[in-house]
Amino acid sequence: MRTDNEYVLGTGGDEHERLGVQHRLWANATHDAWMRAGLRRGETVLDLGCGPGWATFELAQWVGSTGRVLAADLSDAFIATVQTEANRRGLTNVDAFVADAVGDLDQKLADRPLIDLAWARWVFCFLPAPQRALEAIGSRMRAGGRVVLHDYFNYTSMTAAPRCAFHDRAVDATARSWRDAGGDPDVAAKLPALLVDSGFDVEHIAVHQRVARGADPMFAWPNTWWRTWAPKLVATGYLSAADCEGLLATLTDVESNPRRFVLPPPVTEIIARKR
Ligand SMILES: C[S@@+](CC[C@H](N)C(=O)[O-])C[C@H]1O[C@@H](n2cnc3c(N)ncnc32)[C@H](O)[C@@H]1O
Secondary structure (H helix, E strand, C coil), X not given: CCCCCCCCCCCCHHHHHHHHHHHHHHHHHHHHHHHHCXXXXXXXXXXXXXXXXXXXXXXXXXXXXXXXXXXXXXCHHHHHHXXXXXXXXXXXXXXXXXXXXXXXHHHHHHCCCCEEEEXXXXXXXXXXXXXXXXXXXXXXXXXXXXXXXXXXXXXXXXXXXXXXXXXXXXXXXXXXXXXXXXXXXXXXXCHHXXXXXXXXXXXXXXXXXXXXXXXXXXXXXXXXXXXXHHHHHHHCCCCCHHHHHHHHHHHHHHHHCCCCEEECCCEEEEEEEEC
8 A cells, every 4th residue: 555655656665676776777867868958067956856856966976065956756665765875975965855746845845055957767658737836946046056967758658579468468558547646648749838938948859769679778677566466557557467478478578579569658858958
């Protein structure tokens, strides 16, 4: 059973580890996006929906001791992890706090330094009112500050190749589950308009599409995703146990079968600047 401040994917040890694998595989694209947005030493960065902090600690290195990372998440379990790990690493420039991006974020930011750059990856797709988060960010950002987003549009294009009904049904179940929880697996399609309405100029939109063959490092992304998430879809009634079993058997085959691959969901990158 989920607690009140757990998002739909959960915040247990399995999700913590999965987010770490995912971060490693997406670290290069993430660093490129920060570079493109001109992230500099000494800046104050908001890591919105920071999770257990995989990107937070890298941001802390990028901005250095003269900068600051405001790490905000809905989950008190993830925030406790970020605090403990920041202490263990001796990172004194990480300020981790619980905040709801569509609730009290503006209040939580009110007595903290103004933001130079806001980063949010795979967060807006879970928000019931993304506009509220952008308004909260905008209200505490300097003119010329940047928002850097990695999120989903066309999530349901995720496919096993050749096509496989088990995989198709799991993707559909995922989209339904997120929507029922108030999220939107197509949110990145709406973000440019929401950014413009919230006082930002959109400077850059790009799409990162990956291919995951069984022998590729990138295969760990769909593989860890389905092995942690599909059983949760079964537990919540979105997927049958038989479909879950079929899906996981498919992944086992893809892993060693050079004739097959997975097309993971495309990740949309958006960079916008505060007017
Ligand atoms: C898929 S994880 C991504 C974590 C991190 N951004 C990363 O890239 O590793 C989504 C995160 O968004 C957080 N989240 C979901 N809804 C939120 C909300 N309303 N306010 C703040 N954080 C939220 C979750 O707790 C979770 O840590």
